Amino acid sequence: MKKRYLVFFILLFVNQIFSQEIFLEKDGYVSFFSHSLVEDIKADNNQVLSIVDTKTGEISIQLLMRSFLFKKALMQQHFNESYVESHKYPKAIFKGYILNLKELNSENSETVIKGILAVHGNDKEISVRAKVEITDGHINISGDFMVEVATFDIKIPSVVRNNIAKIIKVTFNLQHAPYN
């Protein structure tokens, strides 16, 4: 009888440890870059939150639009007030899965992350090539992808149509540490 209880508790304990393996990044990096003949626009966000569950390959990323920093203060103001309307849609959220997470190692670190990106109240399913490196307990995910501005219903006034590219490049670098 006692042996049964012991087995019960051991198995219960073991199950907690291996039911999830969560890794968290609190100061992740995401930037976007627009190139046009008139000017280049770049903004950096160093306060990206990202979380990965290595058991399921699930990844969830959140960032505040207000945390994007621009070189030109006026650009940052217009970005928040008129383009992405951060008072209405304060966050950009990505929820998805890292494919083949369990098969990744130092030689084979390229994979695809698939999921839904929600920006400015609009959702888009994206598939992004990323590099996933696992080094002493940390999971580093980095890469870049192109996205069409119009997809998220971000309106560019005709006056500045030549200043902002229709397709912009988004770069990310997220270093996750074990969470608990």
Place this chain on the structure above:
Amino acid sequence: MRNLLLYVFIFAFSGHLYSQNLDEILEKESPKKTNDVLGTFNGTRILNGHSIETRDKGILEFMISHRFDRINTGFDQLFGLDDSNIRFGFEYAFSKDLTVALGRSSFEKTFDGYVKYRLLKQKSGEDPFPFSLTLFGSATEETIKNYNPENKPTFKERLVYTSQVLLAKKLNPNVSLQLTPTYIHFNTVPTTDDPNDVYALGFGTRIKISKRVSVNGEYYLTLNSFESVNTKNSIAFGVDIETGGHIFQLVLTNSRSMIEKGFIAETTGDFANGDIHFGFNISRAFQVNKSKYDQKLY
């Protein structure tokens, strides 16, 4: 055997009982933020008068203000378009809270200089704050040679000081209101019946009609005014359009002057009688110095 099966069943589900939803963890770990409310007004002016807004650090704003003559001067004067007054100003933001400016108006050839300081900002988020408060102080010097050369007034005699407390609240994304108590001191006044100190209360509003266009209104109630001149309270209506680095404001007002002491204390136009000046303000912002973001990186 049945017990063992039961235990296995429990283990299979206990993992899910204690597992945390990823989103819940993110919610727990995300920093609680308080943000300054942005864009109470599109730019630094409501129409004639100042709004609580200032520019960000390192920005030089070039401001051209223009008022035509009165519409009721008739077809002969092309409804006022034949004559006009302008002011141009250079307004520099030393920080996002402090702006210093110099300007010159053609009306009475007046130079003006001002300092504008954002004392309090309306905030939303974790620690909200209900309104914005900006302090404004200016000194103006009329230089028009409208005196007898034997009786030339001194520099000091023609100085006028204006101080204002600008109080504004963004009620919702589309409507903002501002209250502007004003105190103006004239070193010299036309007659002994006129007060050297004029007090006024300004009311301003902005109603957004699209992402970049708003309709603005302004009214300055003078609590005491000049006796020797039939002065009226300043009224202004207009449209505010923001495009990229420019802000265009089209205005209809009974005031000829574009500086505080002028439109608040010296307006003589009767709006209802057609003493209306059509005019515009154009502002262009240039980033002349690196913002603090740049300085942090390099």
